[in-house]
Amino acid sequence: YTTMTAPAAPAFKVAAIYVTPLEETWNQVLHQALLEARDELGITYNYSERVSESQVESIMLQYINSGFNMIITHSWGFWETADRIAPQFPNVYFAQGSGLCTNFGNNLALFDYYIQEAAYEAGAIAAKMTNTSKVGIVTAFSGVGDVNNLLNGFVAGAKHVNPNLNVTISYINSWYDPPAARTAASALIASGVDVIYSERYGIFEACKDTSGKVLALAFGNIVDQNNLAPDVVVGSVVWDLYPMVRSMIQGALSDNFASGHYYTTMDTGGSKFVWNTAFQNNYPLVYSYSQTLQQQIINGTIYWNTSVTLINGTVVDGSNVPISVPNFRNP
């Protein structure tokens, strides 16, 4: 509408619909991927943020009616709508971020919050780094399948290194509440935990005392958060959607769109553990251990039961999600 692009071929138009503001790390990942796709593949990218479940259908239809070729709905709460709308518009491609879609047809893709492999690596590193044999997780709600996979991954990774490790999970019971996350992290630290997986934002500031002394180390999640607190964050469990997005778009452009389930596995670059270089340099042994582990995960020599009984007695379910179904490969 506004830009004066060369009229050669009409650009492939991709829309993303987010339930929360763009600042949400979960959204940042897709946003970054689509910005990259815009620059590299020349697509047109438009997004809507803070879209409620009741609004999503209307907005999808508006995008479709104004000629968008691909709609990415990026929230669990959107999946039923996507599953219902997709078969009605066979010429439009749809991608849904997590859910239980079944109407894949030729045009619907489903992708998951699939970074448990990197979380496993993080868990293993955490187990190597802890001095107290106590590690913690600060997360949102219990019983969310997507999230549980990560937690399971992290716990399994930690137990891989030290089966007797104590892992405590603190639920802040909110998708976004940094002050609560910070308080939960303080509580973990006060109980002797010295490495924390920050599944939700808001814990890094808790990891130092008032004099600036580091009380606990932390892991970032979803995006690279290493710079947010360089002396605290060992590394981040990073979700990278660009390889998947590129594959989807290129598939669509070549009439070869692969519908069905996508997993952003480590081997395709969809998920990775990104070390904070300072820690990488200070802990060469742990670093090299993690690289080996990573290779084993990619090779498939390491896999784990998704239902892990945690030290504090909490069973993290979500076991019905298969762990290694690499039907998505970097083309």
Add this chain to the structure above:
Amino acid sequence: MELKLTKSTVRSIYKAVISIALALVVTSVLFIATGANPILAYYYIFVGAFGNLNLTVETLVRTTPILLVSLGLAIAFKCKVWNIGAEGQLYMGAMAGTITAVSLGNSPLTLPASILVAILGGMAWAAVPALMKTKLGINEVITTFLMNYVAIYFVQWLLSFPFRSPDTLFPESAQVPQAAVLPILLPTTRLHLGVVLAIAVALPLVYFLMIKTTFGYKLRAVGENPEAARFGGINVSRTIFLALVLSGALAGIAGLFEVSGIQFRMRGSLSPGYGYTGIVVALLGQNNPIGVFLSSIFLAAIFNGSSTMSRVLNQPQGVVDFIQGVLVIFVLGSEYIMRYLEKKGVFKA
């Protein structure tokens, strides 16, 4: 009703047009700052709200919960009971209704029963602050507001544990049975029965209640001067209690209609703040049912229209909130603007 072009009608029309125009001028500043064409922006706001049948229906669909909530709030506010808790009442109504619908399954009673229980749920949640106010004299602003959070965490808990759907991977209820779904009245749109019930049943009923009945009279008397109302023999506590509980009932229906007409399951994120939007709408409509109706359509239309505009013109979504805020202020201040213009001689009084 015959439309007579009396002086005061003409004045109100001028008033509305001028205040909205001025609001648009103010928002233009934002567009011009980013190089967007304001005229085009307004065009797309209109198109986004009423551009075709589907978009118009969508505006009505969004109007529905806002209208129901704000009609209820108008009753409470008329009686000067500051119910800030419609959000929580909406959640509790919707939750209660959903549990009923899911447990009754496909029976002809499912829909009416779930509506009834949603009403009771909203009422019950409002009854707590109502009792605290009438029996103990505790300020309802704070209790209703705080109870929103209690409701939302409680609903979240119900959805996470006792009433969690067994077959999804998320804390949400099971889908309501087909018999609980509000039928679609216009195929290919989302015009469900709830929209019609809200506009054609709830609105006239509330209008009748507030304007034509002795209860409406009591509401006003208690709201304006509770002391004199008491001296006149009106049961002030009972009136306050009823006003709060009725507003809870309407919020409960609003919640259930969102489940049965739009989302088909109960979620922790059911309402994008309808309970708070309703406050603005009720006061903007001066707690008059007709005014409330017009302002709920107005707000729904601006919301839908400006969010469409922001997509089409690639404007950050913040523009949606900004335009809503500016329009609310200007519509609220329209009388002042008109008086000012009349004083300056731009218009004749």
Add this chain to the structure above:
Amino acid sequence: MPLSPIFFKKTKFEVEKVSNASTESDSVTRSDHSIFVRGIRKTYPNGVVANQDVTFSILRGEVHALLGENGAGKTTLVKILSGCLTPDSGEILVNGRSVRIEDPIKAVKLGIGMVHQHFTLIPTFTVAENIALSLSLSGRLNLDAVKGKIKEVSKNLTLEIDPDARIEQLPVGLRQRVEILRLLCQDVDILILDEPTSVLTPLEVEELFKTIRRLKSKGRSVIIITHKVKEALAISDRITIMRGGRVVKTLPTISTNEAELAALVVEGFASSLRVDRGKPGEPVLMVKNLSVKGKRGEMAVKGVDLVLHAGEILGIAGVAGNGQKELVEALTGLRRIESGTSLLKTCDLTNRPPKFIIRKGVSYIPEDRIRRGVVLSMSVSENLALKNFEEQPFSKNMVINRESIDRYASDLISKFGIRASDPCATVSSLSGGNIGKLVVARELSNGANIVVAEQPTAGLDVKASEAVHQKLMELRSKGVAALLISADLDEIIKLSDRIVVMYGGKFVGEFTHDSLDIQKLARLMLGSA
């Protein structure tokens, strides 16, 4: 400025001159005026012209009474003088200089201060805090200095008050005293008192008048608005009469009399009230050993017995604050009865809800009409139907019949001479007296068999007061019983068949109309036998 005793005489002399040439303004006399206003006009936003072409003057050291019927524009005029309202047109001269009084601060700077008909005190504040508010203090609040000032001023004028008392705990008379003290602390020369006596007992009125005389002797001027011609004659040097927003006449007090004034206030008014006595029938209200707690939890009514007969007016005399209010509220269901019973014929009214008691035919005219009698923002007709809108024909099956309410209202408006532009006008646009008329009209027209009337004529003009008295007697002759609580002893004596005196929460004396001993009654009111 210190004033010689001769000054007083001189003003008297000037008075004559002024009133002879009241509409012209020659500069010689003008310079002797404290205030001179000319051609004042004030229109309210709703189009009511409340003052037109008002010309009026106040001399130094005089007491000037303003008389006029309800809605004549008296309050409007003095509000203009005190800076609360700005006139549309006209000129105000203070000490010969043309001034604009934009706000009350300016008025005080010019030496003009006003005590409003409805007090301008903050009820939750103490006396000292209220007075501190209008002294232009800044920085740290020094209440001790304020208290010192209060002490100084009150000693000068023997106006005793406890500076730490909270206003809401003070009786009306003392609140008024605070208002006056406040103005004096601000050093005003001209005090305006808007209907200061309408809620005072005769003793309190006498106190007030003493204060006014003392003020006068210290060279201050006082404008006093009243509906009681006798009071105007007793306290003033000159009297101005207003009607329909205009000044009718200004006359020196010594040259006029009650009849002339009454006829000037209400055009061609001649008292037509024929006071007769009732023929009490059987008992209708029987109160036994009634005890009621007051606002602060103290026992305000202590075991009172009372029998009220059909066709009887029973007056309750007493200084305000001796339990009358609590007694009345207990009888009307507005306050809990701690012990004792209240029987209406055979029906027990004890601790029944107000509505029950209303339905049983007890009507009530509360003293504080604005706060307890009306809903200001609702219309005149809605207010007239406040107590019976749930009955036919005003409503049926909860549905209101607006037409019948309006019809009923129009009827009452004309019967009681309520000045309202139309039945749909909001009560807030009515003058103080007309609000009073509205409440009286409602309570005396709903077919009650007992009327509890608290100060029913406070703030009403002569004509309206007489109409109320007339109506009360008319009801009495039809067998209605009335309980009359009034600070106005004249009114009680005039109407009552029987008078009880209330002191300290008890009845301390009883008189029939024939056995009345006014001296004794007055003593009983003060608690001495």
Add this chain to the structure above:
Amino acid sequence: MMEWALILGFIAAGIRTASPLLLASLGETVVQRGGILNLGIEGAMLMGAFSGFMGAYLTGNLWVGLLTSIIAGVLTVLIFGFLVIRINLDQVVSGLAINLLAMGLCLYFFRIAFSQGAFPYLGDLIGPYAIPGLSQIPVLGEVLFNQTVFVYIGLIAVPLIYFLIFKTSFGLRLRSIGEDPVVASYLGINVSRIRYLSLIIEGALVGMAGGLLTISMFNVFDSRIVAARGFVAVSIVILGRWNPWGALGGSLLFGFTEALSLWIGTFLVGPAAPSVSLLLRMLPYVVTILALLVGGRKVRGPAALGSPFSKE
């Protein structure tokens, strides 16, 4: 040793959670004493958070951020003041409209500035400042005298605002306006001026409360960061009976119960732990309501609170 760490950590968490509430509720106490109900503090806090962050980010100086958050708070609250004082609009709607405006402006400009790239963060935070000497006192020193400037300002503001409201003639006038603006204006008090002044005080405190979130507590900006803390602060004003000490008590009560709910939730063991920890999140709200049940009966606020006032 371990127990001390737990207790000190808990106290620190309570104070931290209470600190933005304290600043905001103190500000709101002042304006409500003058009869104005400002629900727009939610938006003013957001503007404070946004402007504080931007100020610090663009200049690289956190103290500039503090200043910009204060300025933004004052400006936002003054716009509200203009609407309700000058134009005499309904206070509740104007407040909510201000919240919409604030959300709109923050999102709009934050997107314009950053949506094309990585999300910005601050390299540093306004950390605690140990008061020499006092902070050495065992336990108490660490808790009270090793805090951020925001906590110190909040704590100092309590007696100062108490003094302002109850011991100065400004406070006397402010309170009289809150009781009856019509009477106050009859007495020649300049209602508007005093209300504007009270709003400026509020704006500074509320802006700071917002800035605290993005330049001291966390180093990123998110449009959801305020998360109804402004509304909670309004509740605390009522709970604290329009008294600065009450606001302090209310903020601490809310802050500590919120911290407690998370604290307990973290240490729960057993299969029911997630369920109980979710229920515990209601704690601060329920406790606040219970506190009202105990101490909030028939409390009389400023009589004219929330009602419009215009001369004539």
